[in-house]
Amino acid sequence: MTDLSGKVALVTGAAGGIGAATAEVLAGYGAKVVIGDIQAEAAQATAERLGSNVSAVAYDASDVDSITSLVDAVVEQHGGLDILHNNAAITAAAWSRDTTLLDTEIDWYDRTMAVNLRSTFVLSKLAVPHMIRRGGGSIVNMASIAAFSGSPTLIAYGISKAGVAALTKYMAVQYGRNNVRTNCIAPGAVLTEQVLANVPGVEEGVLSTLPWIRGGVGKDMGNVVAFLSSKEGEYINGQVITVDGGSTAGVAAPKVELPAEHGVSA
Numbered sequence: 321m322t323d324l325s326g327k328v329a330l331v332t333g334a335a336g337g338i339g340a341a342t343a344e345v346l347a348g349y350g351a352k353v354v355i356g357d358i359q360a361e362a363a364q365a366t367a368e369r370l371g372s373n374v375s376a377v378a379y380d381a382s383d384v385d386s387i388t389s390l391v392d393a394v395v396e397q398h399g400g401l402d403i404l405h406n407n408a409a410i411t412a413a414a415w416s417r418d419t420t421l422l423d424t425e426i427d428w429y430d431r432t433m434a435v436n437l438r439s440t441f442v443l444s445k446l447a448v449p450h451m452i453r454r455g456g457g458s459i460v461n462m463a464s465i466a467a468f469s470g471s472p473t474l475i476a477y478g479i480s481k482a483g484v485a486a487l488t489k490y491m492a493v494q495y496g497r498n499n500v501r502t503n504c505i506a507p508g509a510v511l512t513e514q515v516l517a518n519v520p521g522v523e524e525g526v527l528s529t530l531p532w533i534r535g536g537v538g539k540d541m542g543n544v545v546a547f548l549s550s551k552e553g554e555y556i557n558g559q560v561i562t563v564d565g566g567s568t569a570g571v572a573a574p575k576v577e578l579p580a581e582h583g584v585s586a
């Protein structure tokens with residue numbers, strides 16, 4: 321049974337969406353959770369909704385000093401850090417600005433790299449010494465299936481997530497001997513409120529080909545983050561785990577309808 325009691329977890333980008341769901345899962349397993357997000361009010365409201373084991377700290381993932389203050393605040397509040405989930409990223413704002421190689425502005429590319437990739441590097445760089453001092457820790461980075469294949473749009477996002485996946489391998493190799501494990505999850509489409517509200521027809525589109533019985537939700541990601549950070553997940557290090565209901569496995573075959581008399585013949 322997953323037990324994270326006594327653990328201190330930092331989940332970035334958890335004012336809402338997947339991060340908030342993950343913060344809720346980790347707190348449900350007993351961890352003390354700090355939400356870090358640029359949306360100060362929303363992060364505070366989410367922390368209050370999730371209860372007394374969850375608090376919020378405002379920070380900007382594109383700013384190294386701000387990331388440093390975030391880590392300092394967590395350590396000051398809780399005396400250390402055991403679980404880091406690097407989840408913050410530019411999402412909706414990218415949908416109109418992050419398109420193709422020819423049309424994406426270089427400033428936007430740089431901003432995407434800073435928020436999605438460099439922040440994961442910087443925050444992990446600051447967190448690892450605290451974990452080593454405590455005798456170990458778990459870092460779970462957030463990639464996307466967009467890291468593994470091209471698409472007609474979101475070129476900077478996809479590159480940033482491929483970088484996050486690569487960074488995961490380096491961190492795993494470099495600190496595994498210190499009992500600091502690093503893994504990464506790569507979600508397929510997750511039907512957050514934001515995605516459902518802003519991407520017309522997304523649910524029908526996803527479900528038309530997905531080889532699973534429902535679309536993904538934030539908690540599906542939180543459950544994997546919790547497992548990877550638990551005692552039960554302790555032999556998993558350096559992995560990029562796709563959590564996508566099978567969307568990258570292929571297009572769903574029609575549901576099988578068994579005839580009433582179906583059985584295995586000898």
Ligand SMILES: NC(=O)c1ccc[n+]([C@@H]2O[C@H](COP(=O)([O-])OP(=O)(O)OC[C@H]3O[C@@H](n4cnc5c(N)ncnc54)[C@H](O)[C@@H]3O)[C@@H](O)[C@H]2O)c1
Pocket residue numbers: 332333334335336337338339356357358359379380381382407408409410411412435462463464465506507508509510511512514515
């Ligand atoms: N929703 C999906 O279908 C999906 C699929 C694959 C991967 N992901 C990844 O999951 C993670 C969460 O995505 P989501 O769908 O919940 O989107 P979201 O926009 O709800 O979450 C991203 C969070 O990051 C925060 N953030 C953005 N810029 C920041 C900054 N400069 N400093 C601090 N915080 C900042 C936002 O305020 C927001 O709360 C992201 O890393 C995203 O790339 C999402």
